[in-house]
């Protein structure tokens with residue numbers, strides 16, 4: 655085992671603000687399950703303090719072995735670590751950092767988490783050829799990366815701001831095309847998978863009507879937003895009789911690789927853990 659990995663390792667989640675993060679609940683559940691003495695704590699780090707935080711991480715003075723990085727630091731940290739892997743490079747953002755042989759490494763586990771959630775809840779989801787991804791931000795890049803890695807031939811990125819969709823499509827090459835929202839009704843026809851990566855329909859915004867019934871007969875609609883568990887887009891698809899998967903599993907599964915890096919134990923996403931987070935969501 656790498657000398658940086660120990661049962662008593664200390665890990666963090668940094669963001670700004672960080673109060674909303676459910677990652678501590680997930681990692682503390684796994685620490686408890688495995689009987690480890692390590693810790694996982696939220697730390698609010700403002701953008702201007704990020705370089706200092708990473709210097710202390712690298713020279714070990716912070717006492718941390720690694721951790722998760724969330725909004726708004728996922729892109730900025732790429733230039734602050736010693737090495738990013740191919741996944742983080744392609745996505746252009748990282749969410750997990752760890753020390754390995756004295757070097758600070760970073761990857762992006764959102765893409766693996768997205769795929770693992772569908773593997774668990776909708777086996778065969780990756781047999782389809784064509785996917786629609788709504789949104790063109792960082793989360794969308796992680797989803798597009800996962801879809802190409804799992805063999806989708808065509809990924810249509812649909813976004814309110816069409817130019818952002820074009821920039822994303824150029825980044826990933828010829829299998830990815832860009833569209834404005836006005837083309838959604840056309841491109842959705844015959845698609846096997848629809849992924850929402852936007853907050854459309856939340857916080858008072860209206861979801862434009864989407865006809866999911868024109869998708870292929872094996873169609874699946876999923877959302878990476880998990881608050882609420884049934885987002886307006888999932889509710890609409892369900893109402894139309896189309897199969898759906900919520901995004902909570904992605905949150906749980908994206909956490910697993912980091913836990914293994916910091917504490918040396920492979921954690922399991924259990925129904926009990928899922929229920930723990932749902933209960934917390936209901937309480938707040």
Ligand code: ATR
Pocket residue numbers: 788789790791792793794813814815816818851852853854855859
């Ligand atoms: P993230 O990194 O989480 O993906 P982001 O970079 O802020 O976040 O991207 C948010 C995405 O949600 C964008 O695709 C955004 O569309 P624009 O690029 O046009 O801004 C999309 N989005 C957010 N609110 C929306 C709304 N009310 N209607 C349509 N799209 C919306």
